[in-house]
Amino acid sequence: MEKKNVAVVMGGYSDEYVVSLKSGQLIYDSLDREKYNVYKVVILKDDWYFLDDHGEKVPMNKADFTVDLSSGYKVKFDVCFNIIHGKPGENGELQAYWDIIGQKYTGCNxxxxxxxxxxxxxxxxxxxxGIPSAKSIYLRKGEDIDADCIVAELGLPCFVKPNQSGSSLGITKVKSATEFQAAFESAFAEDDEILIETALNGMEVSVGVVDFEGETIVLGITEIVPKGEFFDYEAKYEGASEEITPARLDAETRNRVEEIAKRAYDSLGMSGFSRSEYIIMDGIPYMLEMNTNPGFSPASILPQQANIYGISIQDLCGNEVEKALKK
Structure with a gap:
């Protein structure tokens, strides 16, 4: 059987590209070399390139996502393994481009x-x-903001966050009305739309869900115990939080979280890796967000969950490639 060409596509246009390169490396190392020829492709704002055997950069052909090597050989990929966090790999831009040129890829569409x-x-x-979430107010840049109305509706503390951004960038926990101005500036620096949400007081969990061998499974539920105020960028990437897998939940609550996480995944028509965040209050999981390209570096939550679940990283990644080939 002829080996398929797989490009592990990493990088991205946001500050998360650093994490994406680590995630890409793990996938690159893990894919089965008996089945696949595995290559690295890096997409940055000003530079799309392929890394050859000597680690030299070769520019990508954007018209058809191929690469022309100096040997005169043209590399075309059977599958792109998308592991870009943030734009353009997690917001649909790259997928739309691949759809247009007829390129198969992993993950959701x-x-x-x-x-x-x-x-x-x-x-x-x-x-x-029927999936619960916190009470929230949505604002666009330039709209009038009345802090008193926000407090009356949502109470304090509350969270101010960019509507579209990853890795908890631009999120502030606001404890008094005087802190809104700085919080809005921080969130609007990341996005033109922001969400203000009631702060839910409960256990934060991160739930890995994937469709593996034709079935939607919950890989694991990880309890997040931040050392700071909440699970922010520092907590995610600089170790300022404790992550406990499996989360310390009673059987009834665990079943409820699993059921809601699977329902969210299936309701949205998801495919591939996903990690959704919930706050559990009085036994009810409230959804905060869904990540379709979560961190996959060795320190990230999803690989740790797979490990505990008993699925090897090689099988988890191989399953993604096989699904993409069948598309």
């Missing part, structure tokens, strides 16, 4: 990516499927 990258729209769609 353009619509699911664009939808889930928008926190407000995701929660609005999922509320129709």
């Amino acid at each position: 353009f619509y699911q990516s664009a939808l889930t990258f928008n926190k407000k729209d995701t929660l609005a769609v999922l509320s129709k499927y």
